Amino acid sequence: MTSTDAASEDSPMHSWRDQARHLAGTMTPPGSRWRELVARTPRHPFVPRWWASTQDGWELRVGNDDHERWLAAAYRDWTLVARVSGVHADHAEPGARLQGAPTSSSTLPGLLVSMYRHASLDARSTVLDVGTGTGYGTALLCARLGQTRVTTIDVDPYLTEAADRRLDEIGYHPAFLTADATGPIDWKGDRIVATVGVKPIPASWLHGLRTGGRLVTTIAGTSLIITADKQEDGGAAGRVEWDRAGFMRTRSGADYPARGQLLAVLARARVEDGEQVEASPYPVMDVVEAWDVDTMMELLAPGIEHRFITYDDKADRVALMAHEDGSWVRAEERGGKVIVHQGGPRRLHGLLDRVREQWLREGELPIRGARVAVSPAGVISLKRGNWTATVGE
Template structure:
């Protein structure tokens, strides 16, 4: 079997597998069967299975052979194509450790889930933020037509490779290289807006450049690596409202919104005041309680580090106001040492109490409201239910 025949067969086999697992909406099956994902991912990295620090290994036709490469391409797997915002030297790729993925072809089942939620038809125009490898762009070109698609990519190198890949696939959508948080500068608003990168809040430009009654599908994501996929209806050019439709963020953070590289000064052992707390750091790591903790501390980051006594401590640091919380074992329970202008862990405790009082609902029970000067996530109802502020995205 020749390589083109093998790729075609594997695409159809892969589409059948996704459909059998109820992961491929019928409206998108033809696109998955038609679009050559291998043109968008001629070389990529995947994590190995070894314990310890994650190491990523390169996959190219030259390294593993054409068939093994293609079988990896046509699997429900995220294929990483860039680390730390730097291009990879594919002439002699080596395993990579201690690096952060910054561009990829996201696992297809998640991509088609998002595309299906767009609820588009043959007349829909779509603006996409985060072209990446161009695979999701190509799927939309097949479904809606290239003339209906605008896609924005912030990284010039990534954008150039996506343009070439889309050309190889036979599609010529409108492609823009620039800061997607500031919009796409379209002459006409789009019927649908989709973002394939995580954002801390919905850029107002996305609302402004989506028609009233149109939809925005995007991933809200915080520095604690929680939140999830939202679907918003643009109501009148001044409001957009909707709900979470899936928990856990599935996309990398937008470059412009990544957490500051410098953590700043760590609190000394005698900084702050210590008290007992009913909640240990485990609430940050569980999906549902972690979602609530992210709402309570939108500017916080966390990490673990051993103290002078050898005991492990969990640090929570707020990048906006220098507040901190340090969690430590206290017998069978936990203590927290807090400092700064805000009781950081107190915010978590209060939010968890509200959540528990409401019956500990899943993330999909939370709503989202977006206005020009504020964004809120709310529970029970938008008017007077518990609510939390999201960061307003600058430069949009």
């Protein structure tokens, strides 16, 4: 059975084909080789249940409870969250609600295709798909290259088992690895596409990539997509793409490490008077939504957590910053005036001001289009003009 046989024409789900064609038309330009592949690859079998974000946390959605809603969700160009903290939607009780952070998802199809384009795939490419997730992206790669040229890896045994089962249902049988993708990997090939963020580049990726082969990934905590080609010395060279993506970080176990200390610092930032209190000429910024600013902050001071709060009239706003080293910021904009409270060993708001001043002075930040050099150990060096940064030392 192939993907085009996944639902019979007399099935109540046969209309997925129309929705898949519509999705393909909205996310690919005319003439794209990916248009037909998206149009004939079903997505809904990979997300029979998912977690929907609500004001009160995450709420379970079950596809069979409402087929119309299921197809509408599956064939929109958006991400569907499959796992929150340690709870996969497949295992949740009907009506379940929970709190926590996403740990697995079905990435929005347009972003998957964008990452595959950056990989410059051809019919002979052998690909390591890092971050199996639900398996939908793996299905697209199988449709493009053939199943024998695709290996997919995820740290979570249930994710690889479920993806294997669902890929089998539509006729694909790629190779599976269940392992920590940042550790040793038994794979050799000429393309690596990661839909998880890493920092540094795992040395095992470079070891498995053939000379001249290409890796495409994002730097964890940033929106930077890097493409780099394997060099004779065992490293890789390339660039930061003029594009953006945000993926979950790789994890080594069932969940991300507990963040109790960081959350405690955030709690202090909400209420304490600062060791330093001063007015700011800049408006309060939602840093997470200013992707380039957020990325530059991560390069300067990795690990800052941001929160942004608006009030009913939208005029008064509060931004919080916190780091596990105990540094914190509360910037309050009330009545058009901004007061900044800071505490801990570092003045994080000063770093933010440096980034904003550079942005205003130069008209942009230097990260997009930067040259990339990756050492055989995976350390990433970025350079554009006089600006340099090193990631993963």
